[in-house]
Amino acid sequence: MGALSELFAPGRIAVVGATAREGSIGRAITQNLVDDYDGEVVPVNPNYDEVLGLSCVDSVGDSDADLAVVVVPPHIAVDAVRDAGENGVENVVVITAGFGETGSEGAARERELREVAEEHDINLVGPNSLGVMSTPNGMNATFGPDNALEGSLSFMSQSGAFITAVLDWANDEGVGFKDVVSLGNKAVLDETDFVAEWGDDPDTDVVIGYLEGIEEGRKFIDTAREVTQDTPILLVKSGKTDAGAQAASSHTGTIAGSDRAYEAGLDQAGVLRASSPQELFDAAQMLANQPLPDEKRIAVITNAGGPGVMATDAVGESNLEMASFADETLDAFGEKLPDEGNIYNPVDVVGDADIDRFRDALDIALADENVGCALVLSAPTAVLDYADLAEATVELREKHEKPVAACFMGGERVDAAEGVLREAGIPNYFDPARAVESLDALGEYRDIQRREYDDPVEFDVDREHVRSILEDAADRGDTRIGVEAMSLLDAYGIPTPDGDIVDSPEDAVTAAQDVDGDVVMKIVSPDILHKSDIGGVKVGVSNEEVFDAYEDLITRARNYQPDATILGVQVQEMVNLDDGVETIVGMNRDPQFGPLLMFGLGGIFVEILEDTTFRVAPVSENEAREMTDEIQTAPLLRGARGRDPVDRDAIVETIQRLSQLVSDFPAILELDINPLVALPKEGDETGVQAVDVRLTIDPDQL
Amino acid sequence: MGALSELFAPGRIAVVGATAREGSIGRAITQNLVDDYDGEVVPVNPNYDEVLGLSCVDSVGDSDADLAVVVVPPHIAVDAVRDAGENGVENVVVITAGFGETGSEGAARERELREVAEEHDINLVGPNSLGVMSTPNGMNATFGPDNALEGSLSFMSQSGAFITAVLDWANDEGVGFKDVVSLGNKAVLDETDFVAEWGDDPDTDVVIGYLEGIEEGRKFIDTAREVTQDTPILLVKSGKTDAGAQAASSHTGTIAGSDRAYEAGLDQAGVLRASSPQELFDAAQMLANQPLPDEKRIAVITNAGGPGVMATDAVGESNLEMASFADETLDAFGEKLPDEGNIYNPVDVVGDADIDRFRDALDIALADENVGCALVLSAPTAVLDYADLAEATVELREKHEKPVAACFMGGERVDAAEGVLREAGIPNYFDPARAVESLDALGEYRDIQRREYDDPVEFDVDREHVRSILEDAADRGDTRIGVEAMSLLDAYGIPTPDGDIVDSPEDAVTAAQDVDGDVVMKIVSPDILHKSDIGGVKVGVSNEEVFDAYEDLITRARNYQPDATILGVQVQEMVNLDDGVETIVGMNRDPQFGPLLMFGLGGIFVEILEDTTFRVAPVSENEAREMTDEIQTAPLLRGARGRDPVDRDAIVETIQRLSQLVSDFPAILELDINPLVALPKEGDETGVQAVDVRLTIDPDQL
Incomplete structure (x- = not known):
């Protein structure tokens, strides 16, 4: 496959199945492109000479496009992709549904689609995708109603509806994107490909996504680890709960792995996991716009005691901690704050604080090297204008180059201030806990950046011995193996107690003599799972008792299950558990x-x-x-x-x-x-x- | 104290310290009352003849008021309250600060204030309060900038700033209140008094509050238990974390108990605890406006698979569970939904669903008796108008009398729909998890209502024996007691092993003979804490060994600490731990x-x-x-x-x-x-x- 950058920055886009028919997907996409896209749009439809004022070509092979967007019905979609591939179109987005998500016929069609893409080395998004967007060139190659605002978040989603919902919300909130991709069925390109692409993209500051599954876990971990050295990745991975996993599986046919695996894998990958869309965007906006804190210690500056306590609670439940101020800081607060104030963290500038007092306090706090980040927390008062406070917050964030979150509480009163803050990439929250959590995400990402990934150690082991044990079991038709495989651990240098598996009472005695002290003896049989229940385990057997014990164990096993395969008896050193x-x-x-x-x-x-x-x-x-x-x-x-x-x-x-x-x-x-x-x-x-x-x-x- | 209802519904209010001076608290309160209050306002100030057009009286004693609001400086505030009490004013709100929150002089002043209030049987709010509000009569007896909208939430807060912040936000969101009270220092009236008052108030549907401490825990539990049979109580209790508790304590001088005690006490009281302002109001609005679910099983109806999975995850993390539909329900879905849809929960009506299909699905789901509540979850699409969906949601909520939450995702597109939903008391959220949590609160409250509080059993015990043991210890000067107090457990019927405490080897032998089998022997001394360390405990002592063991234990104790008080030796039955x-x-x-x-x-x-x-x-x-x-x-x-x-x-x-x-x-x-x-x-x-x-x-x- 070629680099994905052309997928997001094509010079010329063919819409295969373009039409002017009202309410059709083909029209929606063509219109979206006509409206905003900087490059050329080529409608492909043998039934028309022109669509929406653009002249049509009969086949994608004639389009000379860098990207083909396919919306024709499923039974001809694969041919269209082949045509594109044969004629040098390197990027294809298949909007068409009716593939793997619909049953065995669709699954076969999806396999064919994948083969065609692989044969022609096509970067293929979908099928069953809403499309792709890229804001620098105004490309909205989706059939959704909204184009994205420009920004530095790149967003992938396994749910097209979620993209539509997010964009409607984001446009209202002023949240912008670099690229957006609806992954669809991920027949070819999957989350790992986009993580890799955006990791190399200087215009993407943060990668965010909604996923219901990850196709190739290990590859994802290895790729994400590199990317997160420079670019944070934030994901909502649904199917956390059993019910959710089941719902995800019936939604996209994703075979969800266990959430334990995702929990471990995403953590090993350095990915931050958000539990809701709100948490996703709270953290993404902070990561896109703010410097990272050197310290995980936060200063809370407030004019309101109660909310200060709430914020302190939220800090206690986060990975941050309340900063302890240096003596000079406390002295400086002492000079600037009234007696009723609090110079310790949370710093209370008191309800009658005007903008100067509030600004001084924030300035002093941010100057303290014990402080890694700050929360500006304010209730509305008659003597403080929120717009002024917003300007002071932005100015001091710049001056000290430390991240700052805002919790200016209120309704209408906050509107003007929110504009100022948003401009500077400082989100405002009504809830102190949300503001603290968003700063927490910065601290978490800083920790990820500081991680040192060491390579797995390669131990000197006896692979062949293990292979022979496994092959012997396979030859016997056993898929479950027990203590008879202890030597498999020895072969990989995992310590096991002294002992051996023997098949005669005489060998049992010899084996027991090679071991210090009394021994444990166990029947070895793949057919007898609960050995203790049938008296198949003897503990504390002395050397003199070994011979008889062997015969007794064999007799018990035979009586219990005459046709059981008996591989012998394990004679093992007693392991002292008392101190263990x-x-x-x-x-x-x-x-x-x-x-x-x-x-x-x-x-x-x-x-x-x-x-x-x-x-x-x-x-x-x-x-x-x-x-x-x-x-x-x-x-x-x-x-x-x-x-x-x-x-x-x-x-x-x-x-x-x-x-x-x-x-x-x-x-x-x-x-x-x-x-x-x-x-x-x-x-x-x-x-x-x-x-x-x-x-x-x-x-x-x- | 009289009933508190007059505090919130006075016919005549005196403002003690009323003034027209710009920027003063006295003016702010007088103006607030002049603006909206239905009753009469009497300014009290010997320096003026009139204030803001109202004629002034010289002292509160002349005001003939039902409620006096006191804003005069602290050194004359107590006298003003006394004057009020002596002249039959039964309700007083002390706005003035400078009492218990400011040190020992203030604390003394607060004690005096409390005495005066008690002497004259005054319902006293504060001191150090923002004031009180009650919307039915338009009373805003606070110095805050906003009056509340009318509604059925009654709200108390230990932080005045939090009230100001909440009102600014609530007025913007259309959230209304019945009464609001800023508790201040709680010198007289505390949270329990208001819980009791609002429990009796037919106009209060939900009691909400922000507290940093609870003054009398047991009284609060007993009162809240009764109130919550009919009226839900929702609290943010800050100081959950150690840092938060410390911040709360420096904020209001509250001696915070441990959060474990609050956690237990609030649960025993039947109070729902919110962890943030957002959660508080999400749940409060649902409780105020929606019926309670009979079942904790939820149906999720959505046109978007991905968000449906997110909602299912949120259900998995709540106390709700996904409903399993009856066969008739599945059949009905089968008839109404297209093949690509999902008739199991979450029900997917598919992205091309129009309002009729969406309405049918919701109607079918709510008709199922396995369904206790529903979430209507929608992404924006070209074929669905959110305002229509809002109307269908409201209509079907009424028809089925089951609670419904809405998660219409989007920005501007949602505005009109949100108006319709809000009118019907259905909050809309962008985040599926928030919507699920708000329904969860209804289920939690239903469980509280169904609780059966049984009275503590009164066992027949020997109080006098315990008293004598405790008095003996006190006489010895011991504040720590150990095994010498085993008989204190016997006196309360708590089983102890057979045995006795003896003070001679002969008695030890007798005691051991009274016990089955071997015994444990321990030195009994309040001065020796770690008995095992000095060999002061002997296990498995046979009857023959008891005499010598006694002497050995005494010798060891004497050697270890010659001046230790030795009360004897405990001879105790061995308790077999193997099966325990x-x-x-x-x-x-x-x-x-x-x-x-x-x-x-x-x-x-x-x-x-x-x-x-x-x-x-x-x-x-x-x-x-x-x-x-x-x-x-x-x-x-x-x-x-x-x-x-x-x-x-x-x-x-x-x-x-x-x-x-x-x-x-x-x-x-x-x-x-x-x-x-x-x-x-x-x-x-x-x-x-x-x-x-x-x-x-x-x-x-x-």
Whole structure:
């Protein structure tokens, strides 16, 4: 595919299916282009000589266009795209619906469309798209009623209706855009392509989007990570709740991955996730117009105590914190503010403050190097003109180059001031919490910019051994594997207790002698899932008892299920749990993001409290370490309640090694190490032991 | 005090300190009253014959007013109130500042003011108040710039500035009020008085407020509980976060109780808590204008798939759930909607829906008895007029008598429709989540109305025994008491293990013989806090070992701290923890709400996961039961992971008995039963045992 920049800046656009018929999509698009677009518009329709005053050509192949917008019915749309491709049109937007969203016939048509686009190297948007817009050249190649105002947000949406709704609102609010794209069915171009394009676009300050799914999770993460070094990405990803995911799936046929995968993946990608359109635009406007704060500490300057308290609460619930002022700052406030005021944060300039006092206070606060950003919070009073306050706010924001949010409370009284603020890119809110949240988004993005992404470590492992274990299982027809696969962990350097799987009582005795102390013995059979229930596990077996125990285990298994495949008996070192913590490390595959790693503490912590954390593999050391830090029960790993801390480095390494294993073998669909016992570190010995493992494989992927 | 209704509906108002001086508060109030008030206004000022065209009297005593508004300086304000009281003025609003908020002199003045008010039985608002308003008679007895529109919300605020801000906004939005009161320092009348008044007021549909503190928590709970049977109460209570609480305290000198106490107390009171002004007014407008839903199940009717998914997500995060439609409903949708539509919830009428299709779908959905409320969600399209949709929405809301929220997305296009909706009390939002939350508030209030408040059970207890234990401790000078107070639990019927506290080895042997099996022995001394650390606890002591163990414990204690008071040795039955769960039941006193009960699981669950729940005592059986239900780890009590459930009834009874104990003895400042071991119920025996207890007392309150 060529670069996408021409898609948004074509010199010549063909409208395939252009018509003057009232109420038709073909007319709406042609009219939108005629109205505002700077370039040439070529209607394509063999039935007309001209459309809306423009002369028509018979086929897109004759149009010599840089971009073709296709609105003809589905059964001829694919041919139109082929015609475009064969004649050198590199960019196509397929507005036409009736593809993958409508059943198997449509899905076949969509596959054909994709093949044609790939064959001719076409940048194809849609099908089932509202169209695309780009404001620098006035291009509104959509059938929506409104064109966008000029601005620096670039916006993609999986819902065309949402674009229409947003534009109507944005035009009213004065919010502008650079490019807008309705993704439609994403047969060819998807969110990752646009993120990449806008990341390179000097006219896009912020990428925003509404998505119901992400097509290729890992590619998205890798692309977004680079883009977010310079350009923030803000998304509403719907389907957060089960009901929402179901609705999304019936809406666009998106096979939604789990929201846990999205939560992890979007975070790893450096994407800010908004929970509503309001939050999306609040944050986007701040990011597009304001400098980033060096500090996450905020000063609140107010003439109203009550709202000051509300703002302080909102700060407490955000990632920001209330700044503590330097002594000089407090002295300066002391000089300028009356005795009834408050020189500590939130700074109360008191209800009788005029513009000079308010300006002085804001100036003093912003000058303090402990202050990263400020909220100007005001109730209406007789002695203060909001327009003056707006001008002072803009002036001091410029002077100090620190971000400022405004919460001038009121109705009509605020109108003039809002114009001044908006001009300077400072949104005004009635609600102190919204203003604080919008500043919070700046701080969050600053943290993303400061992130250091380390590459995943490549450990020296024995891939072939793992392959042979998986192939053996596949040959046996087993898709579920248990302790018989312990050596698969050894092959990837994940510590397991000493021991072996044996198939005779004599070997069991030898194996037990190789191990310190008593042993645990377990029947090994892919057909017996709940070993304990049938007496298939013996704990604390002494060397003398091993022989008999072996025979007893085999007998029990045979009695329980005569036709069970019995692979032997596992003889394993006893792991002392007294000083340890049982953890779980696992993986399952998400349809969008691929291998999703899970970490948590075992037992009730996972089962009842769901105290778990997720990352898309492969993970770096930093990411693995974050996992061990961010669970609620992390203090238990750090040695709460007078106990020694466990060997967290060993857990972190285990997560990384598991990450490598599941990345190397797509055939592993699920894997759980449960428990991974974590003990305090002693000398050079690793502190973790993988005591049990289960996995599910897909033999077709071997 | 007389009823407050005259405060809001006086026939004659005296303004004490009225003046025509430009920019003065006295002029602002007089002018506000002259402008709109239906009754008579009497300026009081010995320096003038007339003010703003009204003839002046020299003193409030001469005014014959029903309400006096006092704006004279603080040093003469108290005299003015006395004069009013002596001359039969029953209602006074003190605007004047310079009282409790300004230091010790002001605090003394405020005490005097309170005494005068009490002596003359005056309903006194303030001091340091913006004033009061009541729209039926046009009374704006504030110095704020705006009068309120008429409506059915009654609004109290601890911040005058917030009132000013809200009114400016509300007048613009068309939101009206019945009464408005700026509470000021709450020297006499506080939030509870206004809640009671508005609960009796047929013209108030919803009580809303901004509070930084609640003066008398228990009285507030009891009053609000009654009021909320008919009238919803919605509050922003600031100081949710630590920083916010500190800011609130420096703002009005409110000694904020812990937010945990507010969280529990407001919930017990049946008050809905809003987290921001926006949420407050969103919910208030719905509650004032819409019927309550019988069901918490919502139908979403939309012409736009993407926003439909967003709304579904918002429902998933609320207390509502997506309705499942009856078969007839699905059939009816099938007839009216095109194939591309969705007849399941969210119902998609598709982008080309005209008003008839949209109306039919809404009508069908609201007719379904599984549907309690509906969201009409629309993106702008060429074939749908928002004003038509607004009219259909209003009409069908009336027809089906079910609450409906609107989310007509857009900007200017929405204006006309919003007028129609507003007229019918249906707020419109750009954000689907806000619309869902506003319906959620209706469902929450319906649940509050359906609550059954049972009275606390009065158990038969031995109060005198507890009194003697507490007095003994006080006589010894101990403010902290430990296991020596176990019999205090027995006296209130809280089960404790068998055993005794003894002061000789011989008695220890006798005590041990009275107990089944081995015993635990602990040194009993108020001076030795960490008994285990000095070997002051012995576990699993057999009858033969008891004599020596006693002597050893005493020796260790003497060696450790020769001057420690040693009250003896506790000899206690061993409690088998294997099948049990360790819980904690505790109490501490909140400055506003009094005794705050806590329940949670012991150990890391309380210490690290903070999985605890709180209630203001005294609690009823229902409230105690809720506590055992709502902790995250409640499944462990119910018998998770294959274990038998523990005796929850016994825990519930223990919480109630503790509630009675701490309510009977205000001298108990803190009390912890830790652990309260909960075991599965066996036969008639109770399943709980209070193994250890600690309390802190205030001897002055005995």
